[in-house]
């Protein structure tokens with residue numbers, strides 16, 4: 001499969017939002033991220049709140065410039081491009097679907113204009129062809145042609161998210177990034193939106209990056225699942241091997257805490273809270289909560305260990321085939 005997007009050693013550091021005028025705190029939102037997204041594949045991103053999922057998604061869609069590191073799209077180094085070229089390339093090649101369609105869509109514009117906007121900005125087709133494209137986009141996302149005439153506020157939440165997906169598809173992108181695309185929607189329509197995304201991916205041959213707190217859904221939707229912890233990518237697992245094929249203690253703990261998975265028993269207990277992203281621990285960021293941590297984990301970030309499509313950053317990964325019960329009793333002994 002050809003590589004569409006590639007991140008190499010990407011860092012994003014923000015100034016902390018709170019603090020005094022002269023505070024110097026930095027938030028390490030993304031640290032040393034290496035990731036590729038190939039044409040046609042679905043990559044899921046999981047991790048607790050604040051681990052950097054949205055930051056990673058924003059880097060992928062060009063909404064967040066890395067503090068350092070390299071991002072290439074179809075072999076073009078985005079960092080060395082003038083802004084206008086970068087925006088055109090990414091704007092046309094990567095579509096983004098946000099969490100809340102109520103805030104993502106301009107409420108004052110009728111749906112027709114919402115969908116025409118990217119076509120106008122990128123000068124795609126004649127006015128007549130743009131009108132035709134609007135009809136085509138509405139049909140692709142399962143909305144009637146009459147939806148073009150209404151304001152987003154007159155639609156239901158699920159219909160609005162369909163419009164947001166249609167807008168993301170307007171320029172015929174190679175990659176769609178969906179950041180929590182169903183979490184602001186009624187439970188009853190979530191499955192419909194997820195099925196629509198999967199269906200569009202198949203029909204249009206899109207690659208999909210799917211960010212969600214709902215790790216069961218991520219596992220079901222994805223070919224590969226990326227686990228993030230405190231700004232770091234700590235594991236990339238083929239989705240079919242999850243949950244028990246995961247080797248990073250954090251991925252195993254995350255999946256063990258999800259109700260309804262294969263072993264409906266207690267979660268693997270972790271020590272303490274997630275450390276602050278302004279002062280991440282030295283070495284492995286997960287070591288302060290990890291039951292398998294040893295002295296070497298504090299010294300350095302573990303290197304990536306690769307085995308047939310599986311990447312893990314851990315000095316003491318979970319042995320292949322270990323059950324949740326074994327891991328729970330090991331973690332209880334350590335606590």
Ligand SMILES: Nc1ncnc2c1ncn2[C@@H]1O[C@H](COP(=O)(O)OP(=O)(O)OP(=O)(O)O)[C@@H](O)[C@H]1O
Pocket residue numbers: 014015016017027028029047048049050051052053054055056277
């Ligand atoms: N503009 C910003 N300024 C300062 N800190 C920021 C900014 N954006 C994100 N952060 C911080 O960066 C870290 C990563 O945030 P991010 O939104 O990427 O996490 P997330 O995994 O998507 O969280 P959630 O699941 O809650 O949306 C967090 O500590 C967050 O508070």
